[in-house]
């Protein structure tokens with residue numbers, strides 16, 4: 001199947017019920033970040049996080065989503081993964097979508113590492129036999145050894161990320177959704193994690209990644225969608241830099257996450 005995503009007059013609006021009229025007035029006057037704040041029929045403030053988006057993403061596209069704080073990048077990623085539905089308009093997605101957003105969410109702290117691998121597989125809709133096939137590979141990748149038999153609440157934050165990263169990247173996806181490049185673990189683990197992530201990205205037909213890092217967008221994307229106050233203000237190819245300025249390796253965030 002050919003993977004594709006198309007948005008038609010797509011809106012995501014958040015009604016805010018507890019806000020006061022006084023703070024709304026201040027917010028409207030001070031809009032350098034965020035979506036546009038308006039009012040609904042009941043006079044409640046409404047943040048329009050995504051405002052009438054129209055785009056087509058096709059097989060082979062590597063999309064870099066860029067824009068100021070609150071421009072709508074995370075909201076769009078969440079719509080693409082099905083966490084949010086459009087409040088108006090339509091989104092058509094063809095292909096299996098996998099998300100690397102919030103990789104540690106859904107972990108059961110009282111369950112062991114092995115049990116969490118199993119649980120996450122079930123939640124992703126995998127059959128038990130398929131999960132069993134993957135458990136050994138995931139366990140080996142984490143290098144957590146006997147810790148996988150202990151409750152996850154006993155792990156350090158870096159150990160937990162090793163586990164959730166290994167689980168989240170043990171997927172087959174036509175469409176991969178990411179918020180910044182994931183960098184996990186200590187120095188020795190980080191290199192093999194980067195390779196695993198790159199292999200996953202290379203296998204996906206479509207990548208959509210939000211980032212504030214221009215070098216990252218430049219090194220892995222072929223197209224850039226720029227958002228401003230919930231609207232697409234530019235949809236353009238990412239132009240390769242002159243050879244002498246090209247980064248030697250895939251850009252990494254300045255600081256590892258853990």
Ligand SMILES: Nc1ncnc2c1ncn2[C@@H]1O[C@H](COP(=O)(O)OP(=O)(O)OP(=O)(O)O)[C@@H](O)[C@H]1O
Pocket residue numbers: 014033034035036047048049067068069070071072073074075076
């Ligand atoms: N659950 C929510 N309830 C109300 N407003 C929200 C909610 N989620 C996002 N918003 C609003 O939607 C707009 C877009 O937010 P979003 O998180 O998508 O921005 P972003 O581009 O990812 O920002 P950043 O670069 O800071 O991560 C902002 O004005 C934000 O206040």
